[in-house]
Amino acid sequence: NLAARLQETFKRLRGKGKLTEKDVEEALREVKLALLEADVNFKVVKDFIGRVKARAVGQEVLNSLTPGQQVVKVVYDELTELMGQTQSKLNFAAKPPTVIMMAGLQGSGKTTTAGKLALYLHKQGRRPLLVAGDVYRPAAIKQLEVLGEQLGIPVFSMGQGNPVEIAKTALEHAHSHGNDVVIIDTAGRLHIDEALMEELQAIRAAVAPQEILLVVDAMTGQDAVQVAETFNQRLELDGVVLTKLDGDARGGAALSVRAVTGKPIKFGAFGEKMDALEPFHPDRMASRILG
Amino acid sequence: VTGHSHIDEELYEELEAILVEADVGVTTTMEILDKVREQVRARSIKDPAEVKGILKEAILEVIGGEPSRLIEASEGPTVIMVVGVNGVGKTTTIGKLAARFKDAGKRVILGAGDTFRAAAIDQLEIWAGRAGADLVRHQENSDPAAVAFDALQAARSRKADYVIVDTAGRLHTKSNLMEELKKVRRVIDREMPGAPHEVLLVLDATTGQNAVAQARIFDEAVGVTGIALTKLDGTAKGGVVVAVSRGLKIPVKLIGIGEQVDDLRDFVPRDFVEALFA
């Protein structure tokens, strides 16, 4: 693991006398490798190492008997700090209903997460309404309806119509049926698909969501930066959900997304079942990324 | 990577950045660049403009220079089993593949082997309709191996040319789900010795280094004969297939470049390598 590799490096370096700043730089290459292997974006790693170096060349490291451990501590602390708070707080509307809009690439887990969020909010005593806003993917509407049925949560659908109209009408439906949270599922889309990104902007303009969540697959690689940056620029995200954390992907995309958008990761999804959603734990994510 | 008057460390650093940012992975990248340095020395290359060409050849050596075809049965229906983790594009790729075979005048049967996920069967049913393929399906939550069995039986009686079996997405870390997949494969082989002729692992081009573990574990479980790399119409380069090829000799055969029925292409290694540097 990283701590062991760093200790090995420092052992070798200190063999030639007192540790220097240059020695710490060399050891930090191990950190760079670990982060790149964990899929953290190349440029994000560069910035991160720069920040860590500033903190890792102090006397407590250079004079330490276990400089490897010291550096790991600095890296871990810096990483945890970057990951943000254990806040999973969704933004709620002063006057209901609160509107939550899901967004993200194809297959990232939006529809499944929408169901999980509905259950999560239902357990909090709220009355959520799921909205079938994906009018493109074969059987997407049916998929959400099946989830809604399993959960006993209503699903609003207007078939394969116009997603903006669907969102607006769903809001009216929520008003007249006493639903205090509206969760809009949207079609997966590429951040470079002009028409579909405009569609998201149009939905946002029409129903003014309190919460726009970018759903990101934990196994996403270097591209996480492009995706998160573009979605954030076009929509002004409120939060991120990291999915498929029940796998063994190190999840460096979490750091990339955080570094490039500054937006909080609010939830982690850990499975296909509807109860597999947890508030995000930045410290656990930091250890996972470091391997 | 222009503006270099001679071959220096900075040039290699730039090349390293390009490959790592394309998801080739840092270990694989360093290995390939070491080979390039060796070649540059051995051939006394002085012109930096030649280094990129040597690098491209080195990558082609890892992934194979020539396109690789889907395996066909020598007699009877060709059986293709499609596997991979959740959400990568298995069902969509099957729809596209079915249409390609139908357009070539072949008879195609699809097996709705994802009996678990909400509306998975409905989704494949729509694709079967689009492609003009027959669909074999059971109830939700039925045994996927039984669906595969029935699809093969139907293929025999209807004299189908192709059977494509869809399976539920599953993370390679879930041993019970991997056992289920092994059972599906065993049942296929028992019912039709030699089948499945092609086990296609679907990888998402946006995936990072985890694809290496996915490929290794799916290969250990059911023997993967080909890879379909999807979502190359995005900004991700799919460089992780180079890392996969470093350890496993599994050719990438197909690429997905969109969500419509004809967004399927053969994988052409030279084009892929060019795109890494685009």
Ligand SMILES: Nc1nc2c(ncn2[C@@H]2O[C@H](COP(=O)(O)OP(=O)(O)OP(=O)(O)O)[C@@H](O)[C@H]2O)c(=O)[nH]1
């Ligand atoms: N193991 C695991 N699978 C998940 C998780 N979240 C979603 N999935 C699975 O990932 C696949 C894709 O999920 P969807 O909810 O359909 O993804 P999506 O973003 O709505 O997909 P599109 O609408 O096509 O863009 C399904 O097989 C889900 O069951 C998770 O946290 N863990």
Ligand SMILES: Nc1nc2c(ncn2[C@@H]2O[C@H](COP(=O)(O)OP(=O)(O)OP(=O)(O)O)[C@@H](O)[C@H]2O)c(=O)[nH]1
């Ligand atoms: N842009 C793009 N999207 C794709 C491509 N292939 C599949 N998709 C989309 O990715 C999403 C997931 O595709 P599916 O075919 O449902 O994936 P799957 O692997 O069968 O998913 P599970 O069965 O839930 O594991 C859908 O929205 C597809 O339209 C591709 O090549 N490009």
Ligand SMILES: [Mg+2]
């Ligand atoms: Mg969906």
Ligand SMILES: [Mg+2]
């Ligand atoms: Mg599927």
